[in-house]
Amino acid sequence: MIASNGRRQRLISNSYAQNSLGFMYEEGVGVERDETKAVFWYKLSAEQGYPWAQCNLGFCLQNGLGVEKNEEQGAYWYQMAAIQGHSRAQHNLGHAYQYGVGVEQDHAMAVEWYRRSSASGNAFALHSLGYCYQNGIGCEVDEEKAAKLYRESALYGHSPAQLSLGCCYRNGIGISINERQAFKWIRLSAKGGNDLAQNTLGHLYEDGIGTQQNIKKAIYWYRQSAEQGNAWAMTNLAVVYTEGPAGVKRRLQTALSLLRVAADKDHVRAQTKLAQCLMNGIGCVVDMDQAFDWFSQAAEGGSVVAMFSLGQCYENGDGTELNMSKAIECYTKAAMWGDEKASDRLIALVANPSVLDGMFEHGYIAPAA
Numbered sequence: 558m559i560a561s562n563g564r565r566q567r568l569i570s571n572s573y574a575q576n577s578l579g580f581m582y583e584e585g586v587g588v589e590r591d592e593t594k595a596v597f598w599y600k601l602s603a604e605q606g607y608p609w610a611q612c613n614l615g616f617c618l619q620n621g622l623g624v625e626k627n628e629e630q631g632a633y634w635y636q637m638a639a640i641q642g643h644s645r646a647q648h649n650l651g652h653a654y655q656y657g658v659g660v661e662q663d664h665a666m667a668v669e670w671y672r673r674s675s676a677s678g679n680a681f682a683l684h685s686l687g688y689c690y691q692n693g694i695g696c697e698v699d700e701e702k703a704a705k706l707y708r709e710s711a712l713y714g715h716s717p718a719q720l721s722l723g724c725c726y727r728n729g730i731g732i733s734i735n736e737r738q739a740f741k742w743i744r745l746s747a748k749g750g751n752d753l754a755q756n757t758l759g760h761l762y763e764d765g766i767g768t769q770q771n772i773k774k775a776i777y778w779y780r781q782s783a784e785q786g787n788a789w790a791m792t793n794l795a796v797v798y799t800e801g802p803a804g805v806k807r808r809l810q811t812a813l814s815l816l817r818v819a820a821d822k823d824h825v826r827a828q829t830k831l832a833q834c835l836m837n838g839i840g841c842v843v844d845m846d847q848a849f850d851w852f853s854q855a856a857e858g859g860s861v862v863a864m865f866s867l868g869q870c871y872e873n874g875d876g877t878e879l880n881m882s883k884a885i886e887c888y889t890k891a892a893m894w895g896d897e898k899a900s901d902r903l904i905a906l907v908a909n910p911s912v913l914d915g916m917f918e919h920g921y922i923a924p925a926a
Contacts, residue, residue: 572601572610575601576602576609576610579594579596579610580595581595583617592623593623594623596614596622599614599617606637608638608643612635612649614634615630615633615646615649617631619658628659631658644677645679647682651669651674651682667694668694668696670682671685680710684706690702690706691730691731700730703725704722705731707721716751716754717746719743719746720757722742723740723746723754727739727743727767739766739767753782753787755779755781755785759774759779760793763775763793775797776794779793779797780794783815788819791827792815792816792819792826792830798812798815799834809839810840810841812839813841820851820854823854829851829855831851832855836866847876848875849870849877850876851863852867852870853867856887861894862896864887864896865888865891865898865902868891868899868902881906887899
């Protein structure tokens with residue numbers, strides 16, 4: 558019995574060392590970074606039942622780090638670690654069930670694993686479980702419980718939870734509206750490097766929500782977020798540079814560059830703003846062909862402003878051939894979303910006999926309701 562226990566202890570020590578060596582190779586700590594070698598050592602340790610290695614191996618397999626991507630095997634190793642009570646693996650397995658990554662999607666199972674992980678105080682799981690309660694994913698909607706879980710996770714310093722808690726205070730989700738508390742938590746999240754929070758904080762400073770209005774601080778946080786590739790922040794920063802509010806110099810070419818990057822990321826508001834710049838020669842020469850193309854993409858993405866502007870393009874033959882049927886179709890779509898200018902233009906066109914005669918000459922089919 559003594560020999561058996563000694564051998565078991567040596568195996569455990571070896572598996573711990575193997576996992577540690579795998580981590581060193583994965584992160585390049587003391588050795589040259591080598592994800593393939595990291596997977597080799599994680600696998601040796603995982604096969605001996607060491608839960609940390611099983612979780613690490615699952616992550617590598619799920620994301621194709623140092624090994625061919627295999628989401629099913631990734632989920633398998635998460636489960637091997639999760640049933641041993643490994644909190645991080647339990648959360649990752651819950652995430653796999655929530656989104657159907659390597660396993661059949663099962664929201665109830667996702668919630669179950671999030672609950673188990675949360676019981677150990679895992680900040681990620683607390684936030685994920687809160688999200689499920691807020692949105693009724695695998696459980697009944699309970700906004701008060703969601704806010705409490707966000708708070709618990711936020712107190713651990715989890716940046717996404719701090720943002721979620723701030724948004725709860727901002728919008729009165731499961732908790733009374735408190736703009737100062739919203740500002741406090743969103744600011745903490747932004748300082749933690751969360752690009753979504755940084756963009757939101759910029760908005761709070763720009764509009765003076767929960768704090769004194771400060772356009773320079775708004776620009777600072779929009780920049781921080783934009784540098785991380787956040788398309789919303791790029792667009793917001795571009796709008797500030799385009800409009801040039803008091804104390805801010807207009808930087809039209811910089812604004813145009815930001816809008817192009819955000820528009821290429823399929824950001825609908827950026828596409829609309831870029832099209833408007835191209836149509837009006839803001840920071841560039843007028844280019845109606847490009848403006849039409851961007852209005853078209855933005856309209857397909859749901860921008861009501863772009864729908865109206867696209868109707869104008871068709872009506873006037875700007876960047877495309879004149880097409881009154883298309884113009885009316887675009888105005889109708891925008892009007893259905895409550896755009897008053899589109900409604901007025903639609904009435905004016907339909908009331909014009911010359912327009913109607915031209916449309917019905919070859920037949921006209923109204924768009925389906």
